[in-house]
Amino acid sequence: MIRRAAIVLAVALFGLVFANLAAHYAERQSLLPLAKRYVELVPRDLGAANVITGILLTYRAFDTLGEVAVLFMVAAGVGLVLAARGRRNESSPGEAPEPPRPASEIVQTGAQMLVPLIAIFAAYIIMNGHLSAGGGFQGGAVIASSVILLLLADPHRRLDLDFLSYTESVAGVLFVLVGVAGMIVAGGFLDNRVLPVGQFGAFFSAGAIPVLSILLGIKVGCELSVIIDRFRPELSTERGSQ
Amino acid sequence: MISTVVLSTGLALILIGVWGMLTHRNILRIVIGFSLMGTGTHIFIVAIGYVANGTAPIMDRALNVAEAPARAVDPIPSALVVTAIVIGLAVTAIMLAYAIRLYDSKKTLSIDAFTESKW
Numbered sequence: 352m353i354r355r356a357a358i359v360l361a362v363a364l365f366g367l368v369f370a371n372l373a374a375h376y377a378e379r380q381s382l383l384p385l386a387k388r389y390v391e392l393v394p395r396d397l398g399a400a401n402v403i404t405g406i407l408l409t410y411r412a413f414d415t416l417g418e419v420a421v422l423f424m425v426a427a428g429v430g431l432v433l434a435a436r437g438r439r440n441e442s443s444p445g446e447a448p449e450p451p452r453p454a455s456e457i458v459q460t461g462a463q464m465l466v467p468l469i470a471i472f473a474a475y476i477i478m479n480g481h482l483s484a485g486g487g488f489q490g491g492a493v494i495a496s497s498v499i500l501l502l503l504a505d506p507h508r509r510l511d512l513d514f515l516s517y518t519e520s521v522a523g524v525l526f527v528l529v530g531v532a533g534m535i536v537a538g539g540f541l542d543n544r545v546l547p548v549g550q551f552g553a554f555f556s557a558g559a560i561p562v563l564s565i566l567l568g569i570k571v572g573c574e575l576s577v578i579i580d581r582f583r584p585e586l587s588t589e590r591g592s593q
Numbered sequence: 594m595i596s597t598v599v600l601s602t603g604l605a606l607i608l609i610g611v612w613g614m615l616t617h618r619n620i621l622r623i624v625i626g627f628s629l630m631g632t633g634t635h636i637f638i639v640a641i642g643y644v645a646n647g648t649a650p651i652m653d654r655a656l657n658v659a660e661a662p663a664r665a666v667d668p669i670p671s672a673l674v675v676t677a678i679v680i681g682l683a684v685t686a687i688m689l690a691y692a693i694r695l696y697d698s699k700k701t702l703s704i705d706a707f708t709e710s711k712w
Contacts, residue, residue, distance in 0.1 A: 362608060362615070379644045390665050394661070403671045421679070421683055432690040488679060551658075552653075582689070
């Protein structure tokens with residue numbers, strides 16, 4: 352009872368703070384100076400129609416690199432946390448996880464039809480990141496969703512983890528190399544003007560941003576696929592027995 | 594006006610998330626409460642970036658480059674939220690991994706079973 356009262360009090364106090372916040376919030380009438388500068392500079396200097404992608408992949412691209420590093424560490428961390436489980440299960444046999452039920456025909460046929468379409472959609476999202484809503488992270492997540500569908504349709508399928516980790520590493524190294532190239536021939540680390548900016552709004556434009564988008568999409572897609580794969584029980588026991 | 598509505602929605606989601614985390618005893622439900630709280634924060638941040646009568650900061654036929662500074666919404670909160678979503682996913686993945694390990698150790702997901710670190 353006291354516990355519940357304490358919870359109600361805590362949530363009510365949070366609510367009070369939030370209500371105050373919402374009640375006194377005045378909608379902004381114009382952009383702040385920094386935002387205004389970004390909106391002016393991204394189309395003019397970087398040639399990217401999507402200001403947000405311009406910020407993410409050029410002005411704040413170093414943050415994006417750090418973010419991808421976080422994803423990589425999570426893939427490694429989830430593997431570390433769940434790999435010990437496989438070994439433990441092996442040392443105490445008897446309660447082996449029951450084999451997954453085969454997917455129904457609808458799911459299997461649906462997966463066969465949808466996985467290529469989802470992959471094409473992901474490529475579209477990644478390649479249009481500098482022109483309209485989209486980009487590497489979003490496209491990578493869409494790739495990972497097609498991997499989930501694939502695994503749902505065929506629970507026994509084993510992902511080629513070596514291929515995924517090599518592809519991911521190569522994409523990461525190329526990302527950094529593009530950044531270093533920016534230091535040599537353009538204004539600084541991860542400057543997109545290592546390639547010609549091109550005609551504004553064209554498919555091949557905005558310098559290195561599409562290249563960075565592709566690398567980011569490949570990297571995020573591989574990392575998320577590895578994370579998804581780590582959560583599958585039967586594979587971690589196999590890994591433990593190797 | 595519209596940003597106040599979105600902002601209030603985000604704050605309400607945060608409250609629901611906090612409430613869910615505090616009342617539920619199942620670890621998975623606590624994780625869901627945490628994710629709700631994170632989503633509420635994202636909506637809140639995006640709402641802060643809204644400028645009255647603004648549109649998405651993407652140049653196309655509807656928004657030419659010259660008038661963009663006057664009509665576009667703030668791109669910085671949106672860029673921050675992309676980062677925040679990825680980090681939220683990372684935290685959720687780690688939490689779920691630990692939930693699996695906790696279930697393995699006690700064969701239950703109720704947080705009441707884990708009394709070792711309770712004071």
